[in-house]
Amino acid sequence: MQARADDAPFWRSMLFVPVNVPKYVAKAHERGADAIILDLEDSIAPADKAAARTMVADAATVVSRGGADVVVRINRPIELAVRDIEAVVSAEVRALMLPKIDSAGHLRLLTELVDAVEAQKGVARGHTRFIAMVETAAGFRYIWEIAEATPRNVALTLGGEDFASDIGGEPDPEVLLYPKQQCVLAARAAGITPMGTIGSVANFQDVEGYRASIKRSRRFGFEGSACIHPSIVPLLNEGFTPSATEVDTAERMIAAYEKAYAEGRGSVTFDGKMIDVPIVERAQRVVDRARRIAARMGGR
Numbered sequence: 001m002q003a004r005a006d007d008a009p010f011w012r013s014m015l016f017v018p019v020n021v022p023k024y025v026a027k028a029h030e031r032g033a034d035a036i037i038l039d040l041e042d043s044i045a046p047a048d049k050a051a052a053r054t055m056v057a058d059a060a061t062v063v064s065r066g067g068a069d070v071v072v073r074i075n076r077p078i079e080l081a082v083r084d085i086e087a088v089v090s091a092e093v094r095a096l097m098l099p100k101i102d103s104a105g106h107l108r109l110l111t112e113l114v115d116a117v118e119a120q121k122g123v124a125r126g127h128t129r130f131i132a133m134v135e136t137a138a139g140f141r142y143i144w145e146i147a148e149a150t151p152r153n154v155a156l157t158l159g160g161e162d163f164a165s166d167i168g169g170e171p172d173p174e175v176l177l178y179p180k181q182q183c184v185l186a187a188r189a190a191g192i193t194p195m196g197t198i199g200s201v202a203n204f205q206d207v208e209g210y211r212a213s214i215k216r217s218r219r220f221g222f223e224g225s226a227c228i229h230p231s232i233v234p235l236l237n238e239g240f241t242p243s244a245t246e247v248d249t250a251e252r253m254i255a256a257y258e259k260a261y262a263e264g265r266g267s268v269t270f271d272g273k274m275i276d277v278p279i280v281e282r283a284q285r286v287v288d289r290a291r292r293i294a295a296r297m298g299g300r
C-alpha cells in the first residue's frame with residue numbers, strides 16, 4: 001500500500017459535526033464542505049461516547065449526499081480508540097482523524113488495528129486514510145516521525161486549542177506560529193498535506209479576522225482546514241482556492257517561461273520580475289490545484 005498522488009486530499013474545508021446532534025447531521029451536506037468530520041471526541045460528552053459510536057454509519061450516509069468525503073474523529077484513550085475503530089471503519093469512511101498522537105509508534109499501533117479491522121470487514125486494505133493530529137508538547141517533539149509513520153497518513157494537523165492548553169499558553173496566532181509552521185514542514189517532508197489555520201477554530205464569529213487568518217495560513221503552505229461552524233466553510237473554500245487572477249498570472253508565467261526555455265534561456269523577466277525554476281514550479285502548482293478543484297466540483 002503506497003499513497004498515490006491522486007489520493008492526496010482535496011479538503012479545503014472540513015466541517016466538524018458532532019455525530020449525535022441530528023439537526024447538524026441532517027443539513028451538513030448543504031454546507032458546501034469538501035469533507036465532513038463526524039466527531040466522536042471533544043464535542044461528545046463522556047457519557048454519550050458509546051451511543052455516538054453507533055450513529056456513525058447512518059450519519060455517514062446522510063452527510064455524504066452532496067459529495068463530501070466522510071472523516072471520523074475518534075477518541076484517544078486506547079479503550080475508546082479500539083471500539084471507535086472497530087465500529088467506524090467502512091467503505092463510506094474515507095479517513096480517520098486521530099487526536100493527540102504522541103509518537104510514530106502510537107500511529108503504527110493504530111495502523112495495525114485498522115489493518116485487521118479492514119480485513120475483517122472486507123474493506124480494501126489501505127482504504128482508511130489517517131489525518132494525524134499533534135496536540136501536545138510531548139507529541140510535538142516527534143512531529144517529523146509522526147508525519148511519516150504510516151502510508152495511511154494523508155494529512156497532518158496541529159490542534160491549536162489542545163496544544164495551547166498543554167503548553168500553558170493561549171491559542172492565538174503568535175503562540176501558534178512556531179508549532180503550526182513545523183506542522184507544514186513535517187507534512188511536506190513526509191509528502192502529505194498540512195491542514196489547519198494559524199489561529200483558533202473557536203473564533204467563528206469574527207468573519208474578517210478568520211478570512212485574514214486563512215489567507216495568511218495559505219501563504220505559509222496550509223492547503224485546507226477544519227472548522228466548527230458552517231459559516232466558515234465558504235471562507236475556507238474561497239481562501240484555499242486559487243483565484244481566477246492567480247491562475248491567469250500563473251498560466252501566462254508558465255507560457256513565458258516555456259517560450260524562453262525553448263529559446264535556450266533558464267530565466268526570463270515576466271511582469272517586471274525575474275522568473276526561474278522554483279517560481280515556475282509554484283505557478284504550476286497553482287494551475288494544478290485549480291484544475292483538481294474544478295474536476296472535483298464537476299464530480300459533485
Ligand code: COA
Pocket residue numbers: 015016017018023024025027028039042043201228229230
Ligand atoms: N455542523 C453542522 N451544522 C451546524 C454546526 C455544525 N458544526 N454548527 C451549527 N450548525 C447549524 C445550526 O444547526 C444552524 O442551522 P439552521 O440555521 O439550519 O437551523 C446553523 O448552523 C447556525 O448555527 P448557530 O445557531 O449559529 O450555531 P449554534 O449557536 O447552534 O452552535 C456551536 C454553535 C459552536 C455550539 C456549534 O457550531 C457546534 O457545536 N460546532 C461543532 C463543535 C465541535 O465539533 N467541536 C469539536 C471540534 S474542535
Ligand code: MG
Pocket residue numbers: 042099159161162
Ligand atoms: Mg481537542
